[in-house]
Amino acid sequence: MNSATPGVPQVPLLDDDTIAFGEEDNASKQFVHPYIVFFHLIFRSAAIVVYILCGWFSDSFIASFVLVILLLSADFWTVKNISGRLLVGLRWWNYVDDEGKSHWVFESKQNRVNRNESRLFWLGLILCPMIWSGFFIICLFGLKFKWMLLVLIALTLTGANLYGYVKCKFGAKENLKSATTDFVKKQILQNATSFMFTQPAPPTTSNTGIV
Numbered sequence: 001m002n003s004a005t006p007g008v009p010q011v012p013l014l015d016d017d018t019i020a021f022g023e024e025d026n027a028s029k030q031f032v033h034p035y036i037v038f039f040h041l042i043f044r045s046a047a048i049v050v051y052i053l054c055g056w057f058s059d060s061f062i063a064s065f066v067l068v069i070l071l072l073s074a075d076f077w078t079v080k081n082i083s084g085r086l087l088v089g090l091r092w093w094n095y096v097d098d099e100g101k102s103h104w105v106f107e108s109k110q111n112r113v114n115r116n117e118s119r120l121f122w123l124g125l126i127l128c129p130m131i132w133s134g135f136f137i138i139c140l141f142g143l144k145f146k147w148m149l150l151v152l153i154a155l156t157l158t159g160a161n162l163y164g165y166v167k168c169k170f171g172a173k174e175n176l177k178s179a180t181t182d183f184v185k186k187q188i189l190q191n192a193t194s195f196m197f198t199q200p201a202p203p204t205t206s207n208t209g210i211v
Contacts, residue, residue, distance in 0.1 A: 032114045033086050040083035040121060043075035044128045044158065051135065051150070065150055076157045079125070084165055087121045088113055092164035106168040125165060129158045 031037055047068050054064035084090045089109040096102050132154045139148040 030116055033117060036083050036086050037117055037120055039078050040087065041124050043071050043078060044124060047071035047075060047154065048128065048131055051154075061146060068150060069153065072154055072157050076161060079161045080164070083121060084161075084168075087117045088165070088169075090165050090168035092168050106164065106171050108168050108171070125158075125162050129155060129162055132158060 050064070050071060051068050054067070058064060080092070084092075091107045091109075092105065093107075094102060094104050132151055136148065136151045136155060139145070139151055
């Protein structure tokens with residue numbers, strides 16, 4: 001049984017924005033996972049830098065192609081399996097059931113996210129596909145078809161992570177929006193039905209006289 005101290009006002013419990021036990025130090029840090037942020041950005045940035053500067057250091061297309069693909073593959077694996085889960089609490093994955101059907105799963109964990117890490121995560125996730133899209137336009141108008149193949153692979157890998165995490169982030173909100181829309185439609189239909197089929201009440205007469 002809880003007892004209250006006389007003369008001391010009762011303070012209500014705070015909402016969900018309180019700092020959980022054990023997270024006091026994390027709330028004051030600029031970066032909670034600095035190494036994860038570094039590897040989230042370094043592989044995709046290195047792939048772009050190598051793609052731009054590969055002609056300056058080597059004339060071998062195969063060597064440049066393989067190096068960029070390795071960096072893109074490392075970036076894809078890191079973003080999909082590590083940085084998304086730790087930096088923003090999101091994860092997407094795929095599995096095949098016993099019948100051979102492929103299923104995509106998009107998960108969102110409601111945990112406390114560091115704002116700086118979240119901004120850098122989404123900045124790197126969105127900006128890099130845009131840069132590769134610019135490279136694709138340059139290759140298309142420059143008729144550089146062999147480099148276009150490399151750019152298409154980069155767009156596929158970076159775009160897959162972008163699409164997966166956007167689905168994780170906004171999928172639940174889309175479902176909530178749909179449920180809210182259905183609720184509003186139902187209320188409008190009920191109000192319209194009651195208005196059309198309910199008989200209006202007869203007017204009341206008053207005995208007020210004119211002086």
